[in-house]
Amino acid sequence: MSIDAIGTVSSRPWRRRNSFFERLLGLILAGVMVAGCAGTPSPTLTRQPPSSTAPATQTPTSSVTPSPAPSPTVMGSPTLTPLPSQTLTLTPELTASRIPILEYHYSTFKLNDQVMMTPDWYASQIQWLAANGFTSLSAADLVDYLNGKPFPQKSVVLTFDIGLPTRADYEKVIIPALKEAHFKALFFLVINTTVVTDTCSSQDDRFCWDELRQWQKDGIVSVESHGLSHPDYASQTAEQIRWDAGQARKVIQDEVGVAPVGFAYPYDSVPSQAPAIIQSLGYNFALAGFTRKDRSVFPQDPDRFQLPRLYPYSSQSFYPILSGSNGKTFDQLIQAAIQPLGLTPTPLPTASPTLTATATATLTPTPSPTATPGGAPRATVSATPVGAVGNSLLAFCQRHPPDNSDTWLAMIDARAFTPQVSLDTQARLPMGIYVRPTCNFVPGNTPRAIVIHYTDGSLAAAVATFQKASNTSAHYIIDRNGTVVQMVQESNSAYHVTCYGYRSYCVDTCPICDLNGQFVEPYTQSIGIELVNDGHVQPDIFHGSIYEDYLDSFGYRYWEDYPLAQIEALKLLVQDIRARWHIPWDMVMGHYRVNNKDDPGPALNLFWPRYGFPSRPPIFDTSQP
Numbered sequence: 001m002s003i004d005a006i007g008t009v010s011s012r013p014w015r016r017r018n019s020f021f022e023r024l025l026g027l028i029l030a031g032v033m034v035a036g037c038a039g040t041p042s043p044t045l046t047r048q049p050p051s052s053t054a055p056a057t058q059t060p061t062s063s064v065t066p067s068p069a070p071s072p073t074v075m076g077s078p079t080l081t082p083l084p085s086q087t088l089t090l091t092p093e094l095t096a097s098r099i100p101i102l103e104y105h106y107s108t109f110k111l112n113d114q115v116m117m118t119p120d121w122y123a124s125q126i127q128w129l130a131a132n133g134f135t136s137l138s139a140a141d142l143v144d145y146l147n148g149k150p151f152p153q154k155s156v157v158l159t160f161d162i163g164l165p166t167r168a169d170y171e172k173v174i175i176p177a178l179k180e181a182h183f184k185a186l187f188f189l190v191i192n193t194t195v196v197t198d199t200c201s202s203q204d205d206r207f208c209w210d211e212l213r214q215w216q217k218d219g220i221v222s223v224e225s226h227g228l229s230h231p232d233y234a235s236q237t238a239e240q241i242r243w244d245a246g247q248a249r250k251v252i253q254d255e256v257g258v259a260p261v262g263f264a265y266p267y268d269s270v271p272s273q274a275p276a277i278i279q280s281l282g283y284n285f286a287l288a289g290f291t292r293k294d295r296s297v298f299p300q301d302p303d304r305f306q307l308p309r310l311y312p313y314s315s316q317s318f319y320p321i322l323s324g325s326n327g328k329t330f331d332q333l334i335q336a337a338i339q340p341l342g343l344t345p346t347p348l349p350t351a352s353p354t355l356t357a358t359a360t361a362t363l364t365p366t367p368s369p370t371a372t373p374g375g376a377p378r379a380t381v382s383a384t385p386v387g388a389v390g391n392s393l394l395a396f397c398q399r400h401p402p403d404n405s406d407t408w409l410a411m412i413d414a415r416a417f418t419p420q421v422s423l424d425t426q427a428r429l430p431m432g433i434y435v436r437p438t439c440n441f442v443p444g445n446t447p448r449a450i451v452i453h454y455t456d457g458s459l460a461a462a463v464a465t466f467q468k469a470s471n472t473s474a475h476y477i478i479d480r481n482g483t484v485v486q487m488v489q490e491s492n493s494a495y496h497v498t499c500y501g502y503r504s505y506c507v508d509t510c511p512i513c514d515l516n517g518q519f520v521e522p523y524t525q526s527i528g529i530e531l532v533n534d535g536h537v538q539p540d541i542f543h544g545s546i547y548e549d550y551l552d553s554f555g556y557r558y559w560e561d562y563p564l565a566q567i568e569a570l571k572l573l574v575q576d577i578r579a580r581w582h583i584p585w586d587m588v589m590g591h592y593r594v595n596n597k598d599d600p601g602p603a604l605n606l607f608w609p610r611y612g613f614p615s616r617p618p619i620f621d622t623s624q625p
Helices: 019-024 119-131 139-146 167-181 209-217 238-256 274-280 330-338 386-399 406-413 423-428 459-467 564-581
Strands: 099-104 110-112 155-162 185-189 221-225 262-264 285-287 433-435 441-443 449-454 476-478 484-486 492-494 526-531 546-549 558-560 588-590
Touching: 099 330, 119 167, 119 330, 139 221, 139 285, 155 167, 155 330, 167 209, 185 209, 185 262, 209 221, 209 238, 221 238, 238 274, 274 285, 423 564, 449 564, 459 476, 476 564, 526 564
Parallel strands: 099 155, 155 185, 185 221, 221 262, 262 285, 433 484, 449 526, 449 588, 476 526
Antiparallel strands: 441 492, 476 484, 546 558
16 A cells, blocks of 8 residues: 555555554654754753663664754734634534544744745634634643543643753743743754753843743643653663653753653654653653644643644645645644544534645546546546646635535536546556546646555445545556556655655655755655555465565465456556656656555566566566657
8 A cells, every 4th residue: 555654444454564663653654744843963951871781871863863953033013814714513512532642843934835834824723723722722721631531522731842042032022922822832842952941131032030930820721741862762661761751851851940841752753662751750741743643632641752733834836735744724634633532523604715736637538438447437428628627626625625425426426537647558557547636636747757565455445435535645556457547646746755854764765855965745746546455465364366486575475366457557558648747767766765665566577587486477578769
């Protein structure tokens, strides 16, 4: 499967194949927010280890290398551009069964062009929460909620990870917005003398203890722990983790007078031993990032020491849609995050600002076929020019978040666009091409590669999953009989492969994770094709065609083989996409060239002879243009 870290729910359970995801994400694209906490090289620590048993002179080197955070441009009173006035219509339930935790850094935070914040966006988000009657929880409130105390359904936790000296931004933008809204916030502070200093007389932009104490005394913030020096705990021993988190807690208690109850993992990185260590140090909860598919927090939450958080970041190119949000705006994301599970969110009455979808290649419209794979036939849809449907589909997704009801499925299918495969290729496909649109896309894509995956499930399960509010999607799916389904237009980005915001989450040799020396998400530079296939199988219980891999690739011997009709459809589709986007052969790849995944597996021998049974020559002839 393609991007199971963002969610893989289907009528047939899809196996999660990313061991790191199992540990860190359940994983956002990605915790993705690292640059706001990384920053100063070779930091001077406020406290040194008490004995030789602690890492006495360590200057931990993170295995994660985030994009350098730019020096923030501190702005005065930002011009507020609040989101359109909207009123949430909630279920009759009065108390919160789910509460979202938002992760901010500072108002000019920028990890990359796709993950950033502006003072106006920040102010409008806080204003929207206040205008719609939300309650913000303090750290003590969050502990009470986790222990079972009821809170209003419209509740939210605002957290700020502070790992850079950005004091002026907090004084002029962050704190004033919180005060105006009468909101509380949790400040997770890196206890490092390059970030915080003893007195407020310093002329630099470091935070100072007197001011932090005053903000806490005023009830605006609670000072919590983000560690002593912000190492990536995945690269640390258990002893180093215990020392870093324990010393940070002690410093905060000494300086503020109250021991912190919450901990935020540096880089949102949670190795397996960390939750137990954090709990043993006396913390009451700990926060990470995309630790699981449901990113809201529950009463008596079983993941109390690796709670998930939501990211409110976006891009200048697709704001107000948020990064990694399944096409949601801020208000839609919050509404979905507070709804009781199993209930359908009520659509907001007023649309968010309309975005202009990136134009696609001009194609001659052809009618979409009447038959519909992966489920009962749906109404025939008249063909409409791709660009017009792209705008219409984006506006529909903003107004109507996926709920998987029959009504919603009929509405989304009614927005089918014209297939982008050339008419010549359509005529040669074994079983034709169909369109089943999804809202799981982000406007804008610059295809430099084709990435091939297997579904680990049926066509019906893949279509159902890609249409659910799971973020997971792909541009195309090819069934075993050669049927092709297009779900996302090629000029939009489908969530089929991601680094979750960390360059180091993808393999070092990933050819589509960097552009002009800067990290970019691979799904914004590629077209994803899913092949219906079960992956590695057990020959005694699997009844389909089997390929026996003599090399025991990826640690498995037996794999479902890819039928000839499916291979033929793949060859035609890849050649058609290559010609349209001028993609070279070396940029046609399996998922394993981006992440540590096994799909599409050794049964799909793209450019090399298959060594096993049955043997087969390479699928693609690279000598052909």
